[in-house]
Amino acid sequence: MPPLARDELEALNAAVKLRQVAAGAPVLSRQQHAEDLVAVVDGLVGLGLAPDDAPFHLERSVRGPRWLDISSAWLGGDYGQDARAVGESLVLDLPVRAVRQLVSQFPDMLDRLLFAMAHTVHSLNGITHDLMHKDAEKRLVAWLLHASGASTSGSESLVLKERKRDIAAQLAITPETLSRLMRQLTLKGLIEVQGYRIELLDVAALRSLSAD
Amino acid sequence: MPPLARDELEALNAAVKLRQVAAGAPVLSRQQHAEDLVAVVDGLVGLGLAPDDAPFHLERSVRGPRWLDISSAWLGGDYGQDARAVGESLVLDLPVRAVRQLVSQFPDMLDRLLFAMAHTVHSLNGITHDLMHKDAEKRLVAWLLHASGASTSGSESLVLKERKRDIAAQLAITPETLSRLMRQLTLKGLIEVQGYRIELLDVAALRSLSAD
């Protein structure tokens, strides 16, 4: 997909609203009426549900630059989920009305929008598939490979950018289970763990472990 | 959303390709290049993965009229999942190229398209949420309530339109577990089961059971 042309960029810039969000501060709330498409420009935002009392139940996290919620605003309802900044973040709001305007003015914009939405669907499809068919170990290994941007084989290293409990939450397991799985993988000689630094010693083997 | 105008309908009819699919026959295949948006006009189609050897692993099912895959075609890749007709079905293919044409010609079409895609995202969000946070009983009860189009309270009845094993697959549980859960709910006096006919005796209680 070609980069945005100058006039497209200018039109976009005129429409977006930027806001800086402090670590831990809310970005979206469940009951809020969805009038904007929301993206994370920079930083890390957690998406999940915030029960009235409980702390905050993370379901997945979004690292900028990336769309946070590109679909709710088209439904005319509310966002349906809560979002909190994990670290200091820059968030972008783009009113639906402005988007309608933009796509009618710049045909390429429509392709970008549809592409992004389709990508969201694709990603969610993958998540549900994994939750339905893969056990915790498979899901963790798949996550590690994805997070490391793993090449085809050999070894790879990565540094965790979130607390392990947050990673566990996204994998729908408890922190205890995550810890045990890490140890088991270490004992099998597949990975090496030093705090938040993890070495993937055998990408090929890990890849086959994570397959359905 | 207003109904389609006559000229919109005519343009649509000119673009779509219809095909009748026999029960059990493939509708989509994983490796197939996605050039169309695909919808089920009438009938029931199962969406899932068909490993080379194994029978067919159902993940969710789509009853017409409803979109089957409205997003893959925008990504320029393949469909990524397999689909098979559960019963005799009428399937509609709508080429992406035609859709681009249509939305540029009829602005309302764009809203319909975006609305449908957003609805897909919303639905998938709900599914992942349930898989992450609800146990099998909660998921089943939620499914029953949804399938019955349950009102606010009182009692409700429904007739299953799929084999129980297919329902179980969509709930990510085994048929055995589904059977046991049904019996437990019956013993609690919440439902009544006679083959494929199910009575929801206490919708209010069921609703609170299915909550997170």
Place this chain on the structure above:
DNA sequence: CGAACCCTTGATACGCTTCAACAAGAGTGG
């Protein structure tokens, strides 16, 4: 009538959670 499905039921096994305890670091205040 047998064969092929489907659903159900029971016994057992396993994966993951829960609960509890502990170690290691980070921040805070005396």
Place this chain on the structure above:
DNA sequence: CCACTCTTGTTGAAGCGTATCAAGGGTTCG
């Protein structure tokens, strides 16, 4: 600087939820 607390990750023991395996009964269909 040390004691104190808070948070995070780790480990172990016990228990729950669901899968697996095996068997039996009910239908439908040839």
